[in-house]
Amino acid sequence: MEFVAQHPVLVVSLVKIAVLLGVLMTALAYLSWFERKVIAHIQSRWGPYYVGAHGLLQPLADGVKFLFKEDLTPPAADRFLYILAPFLALSLAMTTLALIPFGPSTVYIFGQPTQLVVANVDVGLLFLFAITSIGVYGIAIAGWSSNSKYPLLGGLRSSAQMISYEVSLTLSVVGVLLLAGSFNFNELIAHQQGYYLHFIPRWHVFPQIVGFLCYFVAAIAETNRAPFDLPEGETELVGGFHTEYSSFKFAMFFMAEYGNMITVSCLATILFFGGWLSPLPDSWTWQQYIPGVGLLLTAVYLAYDTVRNMSGIGRIQLTVVTLLAGGIGLLCLLPAVAPVIQGPFWFLGKVFLILFFYVWTRSTLPRMRYDQLMSFGWKLLLPVSLLNLVVTSLVIVWPYLVKHG
């Protein structure tokens, strides 16, 4: 207890990290369920269906499967680096989330002012780019240390792709930085407060639409997702950099990929979609009941689904989910909880929509060829994001130029 009293900041940070980690792990697991389900429905299939109602326990089953599979290490592999690579990939993917603010800079939890972010860094955006720029090594090392043909080729492709698109990714957000004049996430979000014509939120996506499109394309390539998932092109490379990985080490790469997806979506939300700001005008005070009422309506639908379509054990499982949704919905309606939940609700809602777009893209677009990928990145995306940067800075500087000659 003495230690707790001496280092309050450290202890609060540790608690936040524990909460974030727990939420993130669950989110990663269910993101895979969500992706499979969405793609299945787009392709007129059912997707995971048999493990739990609507396949809701599928992530758990997958986790158990990964844990109990045989963990092979190729005899020719560089043992230390072979084991280091998945740890590096996963830990870096998770570290970035420590910088993401999920709600306003001060909310009151049990009367205590708290920030809904683990680390509010002054140059938060640069930190995030610093951590993601090291993320390449996880994949590069995995490809090299397996000491096998396909992983090496996959690792090389992947590093080349990530270096190429990182340039466009970084340049595409500079326009936003110029508008807001800060690297700090809270200030970037604060700059987007207010409305055009009293109803369109002042999000950066409107003046920076070109920047956003460049960012989104570069982000998909940066996270190695379809249609830029060449590093794992199974028809040419057997599986890319993770060919030799099995069991839980493979699962770690899998989780790292999803973690990066979440980070990139969070960043898009902060930079272009107003972060935790509500899209509705502040004068509509009833909007603080939206999360609670939304969850209650979901619970009602789930109850209908339980009674109508489920039988046996599925009925019990879905009843539990219904009660959970309803309970949390009621909790969100409490006057003490409603204001705290506002920021995270809008933030996570926007992130969820972007993630849905990610999955949608994957199920619709065919994979690009490698030379197309490279020429697209260097000959189209990079010039466009540079042009966006030049135009933005000219627009910002124009009034000064006119005034002072």
Place this chain on the structure above:
Amino acid sequence: MSVPFILFFLFALASVAGAIMLIVAREPIHSALSLILVMVSLAALYLLLGAEFIAAVQVIVYAGAIMVLFVFVIMLLNAGVEQRTNLSKMAPYAGLPLAVVLLFGLAHWMAHSAIGTTVANGVGAPTQTAASTRLLSEMLFRKYLFPFEATSILILIAILGALVLARKPE
């Protein structure tokens, strides 16, 4: 023992260990990765001094960009294990004592010089950080604008030179 103090020793040890590994490792990719460890540890040390911008840029530029190219080239060329030559006979007799003397000399100088004492007092006491990025950009783009632009042009010339050299002959 404050937390920054412990962190300082952790990262200082990591950077020294990385530097030693860089020289001792026989596999080129191990050397490259050790160098990355050194750079990231140095960035952490900058962070402890309150230089957030420099720390982030150190990681982005050195660890994230330059070293990726190193690792990339090593992987592409599939460079083999280093061949050891016979060690110099002078090394154990002259090199080691000289290294020890240098180490103690440096330690002595750091303990007594003006810079050394400032650094020692400054560790764990971050300077004002909020203005550091703005301050740095004002220095770069106002006071030192000419050297900054000159360096940029120099780097551009180097890039063009590299392109000309790397291009296939017609």
